[in-house]
Amino acid sequence: MSPASDFRSLSASPRSRRSGVRSRLLAVPIALFALIAVLAVWRVGSPPVLELRTNVPGIGSRTEITAVAEEAGRGLGTVVLELVQAERRWELARTEHEPRPFWAFWGERTARVELPAVVEGRTVEGLAEGEALLRLVASRAPTWLRRPAPEVLERTLPVRWRPPSVNASSQPNYVGQGGSGLVVYTVGEAAVRHGVEVGDRLFEGSPVPGRAGEFFALYAAPYDLETGDSIRLFAEDALRNASRAPFLTLYQTRELVRSTIALDDAFLQKVVPAIAAETAGLRVGDDLLAGYLEINGPLRRANAEELRRLAAESRETFLWSGVFLQQPNAQVMDRFAARRQYTYRGEVVDQQDHLGLDLASTRQAEVLAANSGVVVMARYFGIYGRTVVVDHGHGLMSLYAHLSSIAVEPGAEVATGQTLGRTGATGLAGGDHLHFTVLLGGEPVTPLEWFDAQWIRNRIEAPLGGAGAAGAGAAL
Ligand SMILES: [Zn+2]
Incomplete structure (x- = not known):
């Protein structure tokens, strides 16, 4: 009897009301039975949503796999991650859960699992290079009467652990x-x-x-x-x-040059407020020495980091040719790579490595591009003050620091010997001089090699087949 006809019987005669009570008493178990029968047939779990992620597109010497299964209804049962090749099967991970019973609409269940696995191709016994199948199998919650097939996700992957020569x-x-x-x-x-x-x-x-x-x-x-x-x-x-x-x-190997620099108040007064005024995010208080240490340490490192990032922008072509130009009439004041100790009022307060050549000539002398290239920086740059960086291609760059004025714009193509600006004492500089650095991949390297025509011939041009950077540059 349907619930609808049972409802109609409520408004009938006393006689039929008695039979109505009886049918109502019967209706409850019948409806319940019908409901259970319906659930027992139909309420199997939904197919879990499956996902397979790998850190590399195949099984290599080390592949990290993450298998994800999700079923928010009755929840997950058994989830198995396996690798299959020909007749062989390797179980990589397995998890077992109890889905909710088909008649329950609340209670515990596992809606999502993440199975991580690491496969080191070479160490899996019996696995051969070629192809294999990565398979994720998740069971569906069954009922008394129905047992649906599990949900399966498969990916065919190349298997290779021999590295390229x-x-x-x-x-x-x-x-x-x-x-x-x-x-x-x-x-x-x-x-x-x-x-x-x-x-x-x-x-x-x-x-x-x-x-x-x-x-x-x-x-x-x-x-x-x-x-x-x-x-x-x-x-x-x-x-x-x-x-x-x-x-x-x-x-x-080469020994670092060691030197000591004595800081005095006049120097701190000259450099600290000026650099702070030009450097966003740098806060220095009244304590000039503390400000100086902030600039000489953390700001120096941040500038080095920025030069490494700048290296990523280097053009993949030779923009330079021939030997690098030394600034005319310039006196080298220090060698590349010096470990400097800093003293203040007789005490050692800091130690940093100076990576470049300091060159002195006349005040506000013209600064010339050491080789041809493209300007990638032309602005105030932390400890370097007003700075120009020229990209020579393939990660090679030259940096000109402490300038009093800049004569080029970023993006400009410059020729060897072209004026980039004038020397000065901006940034961490006591007096007018040029700080010159050659960078390779953002790493400071000694400029002396690049000033040496024979070194360039033997170390750069000869291995490239004699055509050299000049020839190669012309070819590109
Ligand atoms: Zn310097």
């Missing part, structure tokens, strides 16, 4: 601490990222102009790197299988 083809290869190097190499076809690794940095390679299949990388040996052990050729494929090959035959 990488071999130096230029010989010999040597570099000095704080210097620049260039190596020519060949690399396996699967490589998507390659170059010279120095510690945790990668100086990415580019094709050698006119020589198919060969690459070169210009790299910097940081001034404070005491051994060449961490300088290696590096190649990695899309699955992040990586090769590292030592290629240096010699690493020449």
Whole structure:
């Protein structure tokens, strides 16, 4: 009897009211039974929503997998993540939960699980390079009468853990601490990222102009790197299988020059308020020494970091040619890479490394571009005061600091010897001089190599096949 006809019987005669009471008594269990029957047939869990994420597009020497299953109704049951190849199957992760009973509309259930797994291809016994299937299987909550098929998500993935090969083809290869190097190499076809690794940095390679299949990388040996052990050729494929090959035959160490600078109040008064006024976000109080230490330490590091970021904008072409120009009539006041100790009223208050050449000539002398390139910075720049940075391509840049005036705009193409501005004493400078730095990938390197025509011929042009940077530049 339907609930509707039962309702009609309420307004009937006493006789039929008695039978109405009986039918009402019957109606409850019948309706309940009908409801349970309906639920038992129909209320299976919804198909869980599945997702498979991997950190690399395949199974490599190390693949991180995250499997996600979601079912917000009756909740999840068993979720299994597995790898399948031919007849073999490896279970990577499994989780089991109890979905809500089909007749329950509340109570505990697991609506979402995340299964992490790490597969190190080479160490999975029986797995071969080629292809494999990554499969995520999530059961659906059943009823007494129905047991739906589980929900399955599959992805076919390449399996490869052999890294791409990488071999130096230029010989010999040597570099000095704080210097620049260039190596020519060949690399396996699967490589998507390659170059010279120095510690945790990668100086990415580019094709050698006119020589198919060969690459070169210009790299910097940081001034404070005491051994060449961490300088290696590096190649990695899309699955992040990586090769590292030592290629240096010699690493020449260089001692840091040490010097002491005595700070006095007149100097602090000259530089601290001026730099603070030009530097957004730098707050210095009345204590000039504290302000100075803030500039000499944290601001110096922030500027170095910004130069590393600027390196990413370097053009992938040789914009320079020939030897780098030294400023005419300039006296070198200090050597590249000096560890400076700072004293104030007889006490050591700070220590920093000075990375560049300080050159003095006449006051407000013209500052000339050391080589051709494109201006990528022309503004006040922290400890460097008014600064121009010229990009010479492939990560090589030159920096001119403490200028009194700037004569170029960012984006301008400049020729060797073109006037960039005039020397001055802006930023952390006691008197009028030019601070000159050569940067490779944002890393300061000694400019002396780039001033040396023979060094450029032997170390840069010869490995590139004699055509050299000039020829290569012309070709691009
Ligand atoms: Zn300097």
